[in-house]
Amino acid sequence: MATENPTHGFCRDCLTQFADNAKRCPSCGSPRIVKHPELHNLAIAHIDCDAFYAAVEKRDNPAIRDKPVIVGGQIRGVVSTACYIARIHGVKSAMPMFKALKLCPEAVVVKPDMAKYAAAGKIVRDIMFQFTPLVQPVSIDEAFLDLSGTEKLHGTCPAISLAKLVKRIENEVGITASVGLSQNRFLAKLASDFEKPRGFSVIGKADTLSILAEKPVGAIWGVGKATQAQLAKGGITMINQLQSMEKSDLMRKFGNMGSRLYHLSRGEDIREVSTERETKSISAETTFDEDISDYKLLEPILWNLAQKVSRRAKASHMAGYTVTLKLKNRDFQSLTRAASYEDATNLAHRIFEAANPLLKKETGKKSFRLLGVGISHLVEREISEEEKSLDANDVARTKAELAMDKIRNKFGNTAVERGLAFKARND
Numbered sequence: 261m262a263t264e265n266p267t268h269g270f271c272r273d274c275l276t277q278f279a280d281n282a283k284r285c286p287s288c289g290s291p292r293i294v295k296h297p298e299l300h301n302l303a304i305a306h307i308d309c310d311a312f313y314a315a316v317e318k319r320d321n322p323a324i325r326d327k328p329v330i331v332g333g334q335i336r337g338v339v340s341t342a343c344y345i346a347r348i349h350g351v352k353s354a355m356p357m358f359k360a361l362k363l364c365p366e367a368v369v370v371k372p373d374m375a376k377y378a379a380a381g382k383i384v385r386d387i388m389f390q391f392t393p394l395v396q397p398v399s400i401d402e403a404f405l406d407l408s409g410t411e412k413l414h415g416t417c418p419a420i421s422l423a424k425l426v427k428r429i430e431n432e433v434g435i436t437a438s439v440g441l442s443q444n445r446f447l448a449k450l451a452s453d454f455e456k457p458r459g460f461s462v463i464g465k466a467d468t469l470s471i472l473a474e475k476p477v478g479a480i481w482g483v484g485k486a487t488q489a490q491l492a493k494g495g496i497t498m499i500n501q502l503q504s505m506e507k508s509d510l511m512r513k514f515g516n517m518g519s520r521l522y523h524l525s526r527g528e529d530i531r532e533v534s535t536e537r538e539t540k541s542i543s544a545e546t547t548f549d550e551d552i553s554d555y556k557l558l559e560p561i562l563w564n565l566a567q568k569v570s571r572r573a574k575a576s577h578m579a580g581y582t583v584t585l586k587l588k589n590r591d592f593q594s595l596t597r598a599a600s601y602e603d604a605t606n607l608a609h610r611i612f613e614a615a616n617p618l619l620k621k622e623t624g625k626k627s628f629r630l631l632g633v634g635i636s637h638l639v640e641r642e643i644s645e646e647e648k649s650l651d652a653n654d655v656a657r658t659k660a661e662l663a664m665d666k667i668r669n670k671f672g673n674t675a676v677e678r679g680l681a682f683k684a685r686n687d
C-alpha cells in the first residue's frame with residue numbers, strides 16, 4: 261500500500277498532501293492537518309457524527325445555533341443529546357433533565373424528532389456507501405468502514421478518502437462528524453473520540469500499545485462500571501496494568517472477560533467490519549386458543565414476549581430503535597403499532613415499557629387471537645455488565661409490579677392464573 265514517495269501529512273480543508281514536518285498546510289495555511297507515519301497503511305475507520313440530534317436541530321433552526329441545546333425528555337425525562345455548548349456546563353447524555361437544567365438553566369430543550377434524525381442519518385449512510393461497500397452501522401449516526409483496496413477506485417489513500425467523506429457530510433447534511441482511523445474496529449472507535457468535535461485521529465500499529473497504556477480500563481470496549489469496579493478491587497484501573505499481565509493470570513481472575521481484557525488491552529481485535537444485516541427485526545408472538553379482550557390478561561403475556569425478544573436480541577448482540585406491537589383479531593386482521601426510542605434498546609423492561617401503552621390503547625373494545633412484540637431498526641450493540649445488571653433489576657421490579665396487579669385484580673383472578681401458566685409453558 262505504501263506509495264513510492266510517501267507524504268505523511270495532509271490538509272483536511274484543501275486535501276493537499278505534504279511531508280510530515282509541517283505545522284500548517286503549506287498550500288492553504290489551515291491548521292487542520294493530519295500527520296502520521298502510518299497514514300498510508302491504515303484502512304479501518306469509525307465515523308461518528310458530533311452531538312448528532314442537537315446538530316440537526318441547530319442546522320434547522322439558526323436561532324438556537326449559538327445557544328446551549330439539549331435534545332431529550334420524550335419517554336423517560338432524560339437528556340438524549342447535549343450540544344457542545346451545553347456539555348461545557350457539565351450536561352451529559354442520559355442525565356435526568358431536571359439535573360441538566362440545574363447545571364445549565366439557559367439551555368434550550370428540544371423534543372426529539374426521530375423521523376428527522378433518521379432522514380439525516382440515511383444521507384450520512386448513503387455518502388459512506390459511495391466510498392466503500394463495507395459499511396457497518398453502529399447506530400443512527402455512526403458506523404465502521406473498511407476502506408481496504410479502495411485506493412484505485414478513489415485515486416487516493418483511505419485517510420484522504422475519509423477527509424473527503426466528512427467534508428461531504430458537512431456540505432450535504434449540514435452537520436459535522438469525527439473520524440478515527442486505525443488497524444481494527446476497537447482502535448478506530450477509540451480514536452474517533454480523541455478530538456471531538458470535527459476530529460480526525462489516527463492510531464498506528466507502532467503507537468497502539470503506548471496510546472492504550474495511558475487510558476483507563478473503561479476505554480476498553482464492553483468494560484462498564486461493574487467490570488471497572490471488579491478490576492479496581494484488584495487494584496487495576498489503567499490499561500498499562502493489564503498489558504503487563506499474563507493471559508492465564510487474567511483468565512484465572514476474570515474468566516472469559518480475562519481473555520477479552522488481555523487482547524483488547526494490547527489493541528488486538530479480530531472482528532472484521534461486517535455488513536451482514538440479514539436480520540431486520542427480532543420478534544416473538546403467541547396465538548391464543550380463545551380470543552382475549554381483557555387488557556389485564558394480555559399485559560402479562562406481553563411481558564413474557566418482551567423478555568423473550570430481549571433474550572434473543574442480547575444473544576445476537578443486537579438492539580433496536582423501534583418497538584412494534586402486533587395484534588390479530590378473530591378474522592385474522594392484523595394491527596401494528598410502533599414507538600421509537602431515542603437510543604437502541606434490547607432491554608426487556610424498555611421493550612415492555614414502549615409496547616404496553618400501545619396495547620392499553622387498543623384493548624377494551626375488541627378481542628384478539630394473537631399478540632406479538634418486536635424490535636426493528638437494528639444495530640449491533642455490545643451490552644455492558646452494568647446494563648445487564650440494571651435490566652435484571654428492572655425485570656425483577658416489573659415482575660413484582662405485575663404480580664401485585666394480578667393480586668389486586670378482582671376480575672377473573674383464576675382466569676389470569678390459568679392464562680399465565682398456560683402461556684408460560686407455551687412460550
Ligand SMILES: [Mg+2]
Nearest residue numbers: 308309310401
Ligand atoms: Mg455521535
